[in-house]
Amino acid sequence: NAGVTQTPKFRVLKTGQSMTLLCAQDMNHEYMYWYRQDPGMGLRLIHYSVGEGTTAKGEVPDGYNVSRLKKQNFLLGLESAAPSQTSVYFCASLTGGRTDTQYFGPGTRLTVL
Amino acid sequence: AQSVAQPEDQVNVAEGNPLTVKCTYSVSGNPYLFWYVQYPNRGLQFLLKYITGDNLVKGSYGFEAEFNKSQTSFHLKKPSALVSDSALYFCAVRAAYSGAGSYQLTFGKGTKLSVIP
Numbered sequence: 001n002a003g004v005t006q007t008p009k010f011r012v013l014k015t016g017q018s019m020t021l022l023c024a025q026d027m028n029h030e031y032m033y034w035y036r037q038d039p040g041m042g043l044r045l046i047h048y049s050v051g052e053g054t055t056a057k058g059e060v061p062d063g064y065n066v067s068r069l070k071k072q073n074f075l076l077g078l079e080s081a082a083p084s085q086t087s088v089y090f091c092a093s094l095t096g097g098r099t100d101t102q103y104f105g106p107g108t109r110l111t112v113l
Numbered sequence: 114a115q116s117v118a119q120p121e122d123q124v125n126v127a128e129g130n131p132l133t134v135k136c137t138y139s140v141s142g143n144p145y146l147f148w149y150v151q152y153p154n155r156g157l158q159f160l161l162k163y164i165t166g167d168n169l170v171k172g173s174y175g176f177e178a179e180f181n182k183s184q185t186s187f188h189l190k191k192p193s194a195l196v197s198d199s200a201l202y203f204c205a206v207r208a209a210y211s212g213a214g215s216y217q218l219t220f221g222k223g224t225k226l227s228v229i230p
Contacts, residue, residue, distance in 0.1 A: 004156075031216060040122075042203065042222040043157075058217070090156060094216060101147065102218060104156040 002026050004105035006091050012111045013081045021076040021108050023091030029103075030096040032074040033058075034066060036087040037107075043090065049074055050096075081112045115140040117206050119221035126194045127229050134189040134224045136204030143209035146187040147218065148178055151201040160202075163187060164209075174198070194228045201225050 007022045023032065030051050035043040045058030049068040063085060065077045074093075078085060088109050092102040116139045126132045138144055145164055149157040161172025168180045178189045187204060202225075205218040 033217075040222055042117075043220040045217060048217065092157075096216070100216070101159050101162060102216075103159065104149075106156045107154075 004091055004093055004103055006089075006105040006108050008108060009106070010109050012113065013078075014113050015082060017081050018077070018079050019081065019110075020078075021089055021091075021110075023074045023076070023093075023105060024072055025074075025091075025093040025103075026072060027093065027095070027103070028071070029093035030071075031094045032068065033092045033102065034064070034074065034076045035090045035092065036060065036085075037090060038087050046076065046089075081110075083112045086110060086112045115206055115208060115219045117204050117219055117221035119202075119204055119224045121224050122222075123225045123227065125227045125229060128196055129193050132191050132194045132198070132226065132228070134202050134204075134226060136187045136189065136221060137185050138187060138204070138206040139185065140206050140208050144187075145207050145209055146178070146180060147205040148172065148176070148187075148189050149203045149205065151203065151223075153200075157203065160189070194226075196228045196230055199226055199228045 004025045033048040034046040037043050044060045047066040049055050052071040055066045067075045088107050090107050091105040094100045094102045118137045147162045148160040151157050161170050163170045163180045171177045201223045203223050204221040207218050
């Protein structure tokens, strides 16, 4: 099993450009999450999904959209990138059992100029 | 609302000495508590979790954590630190019962552990 994978690993955008980050998991997990990590801020939840076809807002959803068309994939989109979205983005997934653990991908480092 | 506080941005410890990384939490109802470690340019790796039962939880790489309900704390400990333990450590919490079923975790801001040879 590859676990949780993220594509791309690095990206540089100009202000106003758009892009999509892909998260894929091969563990048949129901729940998937997108976080951003900023220095001194810890991880903050952007959006999450409790199953195929569902999405919901997290703590910091503004400027992002998500889709979960297939159970194994969770996409994070930036329609018009801003410098404030420069961050490291992590995806995570879990089965959905009440005592389950979130498993994280390796991250995507995004810089918006 | 749930929250986590890691009061120390950085902890320095000499190799071979015991280490403690502090975490306090706030949550409605019973907590599920987690520790994750992040090595440079890597994702978060799960270390251990407290769900119920014994207040002392043992995890990966010789780490353990003690749950203290009265002090709402979940401090991470290791009896003898290694240089390879140097990393960023995150404490996280969620309520044992999540009405929306989202199992959302709330993370602390992280503590950078440096083990000095």
